[in-house]
Amino acid sequence: MKTKSEYIKVSSYEGKKGEVEKVVLLYSGGLDTSVMIKWIKDTYKAKVIALTIDIGQQADDLEEIRKKALKLGAEKAYVIDAKVEFAEEYLSKGIKANAMYQGRYYLATALGRPLLAKWAIKIAALEGANCIAHGCTGKGNDQIRIEGSALALNPDIKIIAPVREWGMGRDEEMAYAKKHNIPVKQTADKIYSYDDNIWGVSAEGGEIENPALIPPLEKILVVCTLPQNAPDKEEIITVDFIKGIPVAVNEKKMDLVELIGALNKTGAKHGVGIVTHIEDRVIGLKIRNIYEAPGAEIIITAHQMLEKFVSTRTENEFKQGIDTKWAYMCYGALWMDPLMSHLNAYIDDVNQKVTGSVRLKLYKGVCEVVALETPNSIFSEKLATFMAASSFNQNSSPGFIELYTLQMRMAQRSEKTVLISIGRRQNKIKLLPFVKRLYDDGFKLYATYKNHKFLLNNKIENILVNKISQTHLKPNLLDLLQQNRFDLIINIPTKRAGDEKKEKTDGQIIREYAVKNNAKLVTDVEVAKKIIEQVTSK
Numbered sequence: 001m002k003t004k005s006e007y008i009k010v011s012s013y014e015g016k017k018g019e020v021e022k023v024v025l026l027y028s029g030g031l032d033t034s035v036m037i038k039w040i041k042d043t044y045k046a047k048v049i050a051l052t053i054d055i056g057q058q059a060d061d062l063e064e065i066r067k068k069a070l071k072l073g074a075e076k077a078y079v080i081d082a083k084v085e086f087a088e089e090y091l092s093k094g095i096k097a098n099a100m101y102q103g104r105y106y107l108a109t110a111l112g113r114p115l116l117a118k119w120a121i122k123i124a125a126l127e128g129a130n131c132i133a134h135g136c137t138g139k140g141n142d143q144i145r146i147e148g149s150a151l152a153l154n155p156d157i158k159i160i161a162p163v164r165e166w167g168m169g170r171d172e173e174m175a176y177a178k179k180h181n182i183p184v185k186q187t188a189d190k191i192y193s194y195d196d197n198i199w200g201v202s203a204e205g206g207e208i209e210n211p212a213l214i215p216p217l218e219k220i221l222v223v224c225t226l227p228q229n230a231p232d233k234e235e236i237i238t239v240d241f242i243k244g245i246p247v248a249v250n251e252k253k254m255d256l257v258e259l260i261g262a263l264n265k266t267g268a269k270h271g272v273g274i275v276t277h278i279e280d281r282v283i284g285l286k287i288r289n290i291y292e293a294p295g296a297e298i299i300i301t302a303h304q305m306l307e308k309f310v311s312t313r314t315e316n317e318f319k320q321g322i323d324t325k326w327a328y329m330c331y332g333a334l335w336m337d338p339l340m341s342h343l344n345a346y347i348d349d350v351n352q353k354v355t356g357s358v359r360l361k362l363y364k365g366v367c368e369v370v371a372l373e374t375p376n377s378i379f380s381e382k383l384a385t386f387m388a389a390s391s392f393n394q395n396s397s398p399g400f401i402e403l404y405t406l407q408m409r410m411a412q413r414s415e416k417t418v419l420i421s422i423g424r425r426q427n428k429i430k431l432l433p434f435v436k437r438l439y440d441d442g443f444k445l446y447a448t449y450k451n452h453k454f455l456l457n458n459k460i461e462n463i464l465v466n467k468i469s470q471t472h473l474k475p476n477l478l479d480l481l482q483q484n485r486f487d488l489i490i491n492i493p494t495k496r497a498g499d500e501k502k503e504k505t506d507g508q509i510i511r512e513y514a515v516k517n518n519a520k521l522v523t524d525v526e527v528a529k530k531i532i533e534q535v536t537s538k
Helices: 030-043 063-069 083-096 108-127 142-153 161-166 170-179 256-269 294-310 313-331 339-353 394-405 407-414 427-442 448-457 479-483 507-516 525-535
Strands: 021-027 047-054 074-083 132-135 156-159 193-197 198-205 236-240 245-249 274-281 284-294 356-363 366-373 417-422 444-447 488-491 518-524
Touching: 021 030, 021 108, 030 047, 030 170, 030 507, 047 427, 063 074, 063 417, 083 108, 083 245, 083 256, 083 294, 083 339, 083 417, 108 132, 108 142, 108 156, 108 193, 108 198, 108 284, 108 313, 108 366, 108 407, 142 156, 170 507, 236 294, 245 256, 245 294, 245 448, 256 294, 294 356, 394 407, 417 427, 417 448, 417 507, 427 444, 427 448, 427 488, 444 448, 444 479, 479 507, 488 507, 507 518, 518 525
Parallel strands: 021 047, 021 132, 047 074, 132 156, 417 444, 417 488, 488 518
Antiparallel strands: 193 198, 198 284, 236 245, 236 356, 274 284, 356 366
């Protein structure tokens, strides 16, 4: 059995043999940290204090975990009830920020890690320990979250991460546990690793790690009913919010811990909050996890809809960007970065008006908002209805559209535009391959009547420009010339220069406006060929 690795400590904060005397171990009772108690004692010859933080674990018996730590050789075993602190100082911020990372991961583990680090530093100071330890791997996010937060709180603390050091895989850890009579839940058939708090449960390992395999949810889930086994009857629930925080379910007021717990039970019954999720870890790996977060899904779904309902369009657009940044910061171990305070300040301000009641339908894994009401609504049924109503002045709409789309329309005009007015069929034929080059190169072509028909017959799309005399038909040539719409005008006269008869009126006007507008004007076939070659790509 492999118990040694070639791991080399390169950071100054990593605890080394001989300098570590007492270690506060963040203890979950799982495979890694259960093996760790003995391993730390044997490897570092140090005393171990087990620290378990109660942040509302849904599948763990924390008193049994405490007893197990003592039985395995911990000098002391703390269980700290931090549920209220977790809910009020961490989850409340996540709720206001609609906390979701790359989809429907509600950041349960990420939100809990800074709190664990905070308590590890507290207990280390209380016990006179100069080192803390955790059960995170060298490939994951949690090592960054815990170590970064701990060092921000105490830059002198030493940290050891046995999983990075010992070189054992899960199979070897189970063999180590068996050899030393360390009881663990994992088996060769069920080798899943769980992280659990009141906001959600995450599972990894086994088939979950291979995205090509369909994970056997019936073997993995520890909280939620499989959606297909959920009740056949939908359930409608109401969640009330005050300034962005849920305060009641079905008109029953609760503190945040109790409320999340109640929604966990209700949502789990209906199979809500189960997510098979692929995400990008901070260190660059792409991984898959299974999440169960019934209460979080209900609360975030309700909050997001209510917030959208009371906010303006521009607020909603901007808030989405802020929420995304907040989620990436939280997931990315930057809970204590000053930017988080700045983001939270904005988010708190937006949530001052997020007050109201949201009704949701839960049915076989689906949670959706079906109704909501709020004293802060900027919704008007009289204005929004598609029924006949006089409250909204529809006469204003065309003017609004003309101004609102002005830049978009001007941008389209900024693409290269050409007026094609070529006299004589033989000239049209000579210039056809060159006009096609203009079309293929993205020029927008406008053409007088005969040119329009000729180009269409040759499969070149163009816009018909009506004669100046046909003022009732649009687009009209004179209007376009007055608007200076053309970057290039190809106007090949029907009559040669020197003919006694005057040129047609439209041709004369085209040339007059070309000069007046300083537009590029071409009146000769050979010159037109050269100009087109210059302005198009080869």
